[in-house]
Amino acid sequence: MRLKDLRDFGLQNFIFYTVFLGLLIFGVLYLFSLTNKVLTKVNEEKAKLASLKNELSQLEDFKNKKESASKIEKVFVKKDAPVEFINFLEEGAKKFKLDLQISILEDFGKKENSYYVLTFALTLKGQFPNLAAFIEYIELSPFLVQIESAIFKAPESKIENLVELPTLNLNIITYAK
16 A cells, blocks of 8 residues: 555645646746736836926926026117116216216117117216226126227317316117117
């Protein structure tokens, strides 16, 4: 009987190991399918995250362009009320201790392309270094300004005890929207 018991035991072991191996293979395949599903979801989420990052960078680029556009708009003088620009000129004249007269030339408000040209004639009296500093002040202004002409005039009269100051005549063009 021992031989028969050994055969039964071997058959039982074979059946047990076969069932165990089958269950193990089934379990591993099931885990692989679950892993595939999880990896697919992870990849989808990574793709969504990459898409969101791309959209965020595009939004930031747009925001930067919008800020740049608003900075560009600030260089133009207001066409209907150039008071801010005139105040800027008067503050500069005060800063450099100059006498200032502002005139508007006849082609004031002429439209060129998509903007308006505002032309001013400035007459300034003061010390020469202050006149030169005022020109630099205009050139470095936050406004889009072009100096069309600059004419320095030396003092004409040489009356005793009276010192006449040099004069600067400027024609400047500024642009408005």
